Amino acid sequence: MVIVSAAAVTGGIGVVCGVLLAVAAKLFAVEVDQKVIEVRNALPGANCGGCGFAGCDALANAIAAGKAPVNGCPVANKQAHEKIASIMGVTADESEKKVAHVMCQGCDTVAKQKYEYNGVPDCKAAAAVMGGNKSCDKGCLGFGNCKVVCAFDAIEIVDGLAVIDKDKCTSCGKCIEECPKAVIEFVPYKNNVIVGCHNKDFGKAVKDVCSVGCIGCKICEKNCAFDAIHVTDNLAKVDYDKCTHCMVCVEKCPTKAIQGDLLSRKKANIIEEGCIGCTICAKNCPVSAIEGELKKTHKVDPEKCIGCGVCATKCPKKTIEMK
Structure with missing residues (x-):
């Protein structure tokens, strides 16, 4: 009888505890946003921190809360970004x-x-x-x-x-x-144009320790037609918002401190059948590399062309290609 009583008491306590836990679970339940779960599942799970958050879980919460862009994961591919955008009901703008x-x-x-x-x-x-x-x-x-x-x-x-x-x-x-x-x-x-130097010392001091360092001569700055590179504190810096990849600075740099593949440099080419001779390209060319009379087919001088692509951007008929 003692054993039966003990078992009954233990069972009763178990039942009471179970009921209390069930009630507590209902009362103190934390609602989980389904979007967080779906976004987390769409992320690659690298947990690298490249997004600026502690990991994929933190990023998923931030995206679901609208505190991070849907393409905030640098590791995820375009398809993953589009899937996350679909979950959030927005478009995945490519940054x-x-x-x-x-x-x-x-x-x-x-x-x-x-x-x-x-x-x-x-x-x-x-x-x-x-x-x-x-x-x-x-x-x-x-x-x-x-x-x-x-x-x-x-x-x-x-x-x-x-x-x-x-x-x-x-x-x-x-x-x-x-x-x-x-x-x-x-x-x-x-961007294909990068100043491959970190030294802000004066030119002679840089030259004494490295043959490919930036000496702050400002030749790049003087030759840039787009105001995209400036020497500050003896070191050239590229403004990537203005840079057109024309690579004139790469070509002119006396120490070759500015990196850029000149062999990949593109040149403008006018498709003659589509050109209407509006002269817009010639007027916008910063190096006067395009010639032609009004209403007549224009031509590009390949020797003068720096491959900036301004003419292709401005052409109303889109008859200029960069190749």
Whole structure:
């Protein structure tokens, strides 16, 4: 009888506790927004923090609450962005992707060495010894701390310099946080003109430590027809909103501190059948590379054309192609 009584009491307590827990669950239940769940499921789950939030869960909550854009995940592809936009009932506007870039070209071949470093192969450790082994104390040390923290295999060390594959970069920003020299910055993915230098010292001081550093000569600034590059604190900076990728600055830079693939430079070409001779292209060309009389077919002088694309943008008949 004692055992039966004990079992009955225990069972009764269990029933009472179960009822109390069920009531508590109803009273204190936290409603979960179904959109949060759906958005979270659409995200890739990298939890890299590249979006600026703690992880995918935090981003999903922010998107559902309207505090983050539907294309806020730099790792997700276009299809994922469109799916999230559909969940939220909006359109996935394509914002230009930004990627990390090492603002330095001071590889071991061109950068002078201050001393021979035989310590731990670590950028922070090397930077603690007289600012690093390279004579330029503003440049990349090349020991690969950024490569170690990159979860996407987007960074390689080539000749003592970190090189980032922009097609693999997810803009997570881990490399930027890790670099003790703060030499890594975000740049627009599509931009092909980049000042590959981080040194703000005067020209002679830069020349003494690196042959491909920016010397602040302002030749790029003087030759830019679009006011897209300016020298501030002895260092040239590109205004990506104004840059047309004409690469005149790349061509004119005496130290080749400005990076750009001149072989990929495009030239304007007028499709003669469609040209109405309105002269709009000629009037807007900043280098007078287009000739032609009113109401007659115009032609582009390839020797003068800098490939800025202004004429193609302005042509009302869209008969100018860049190739």
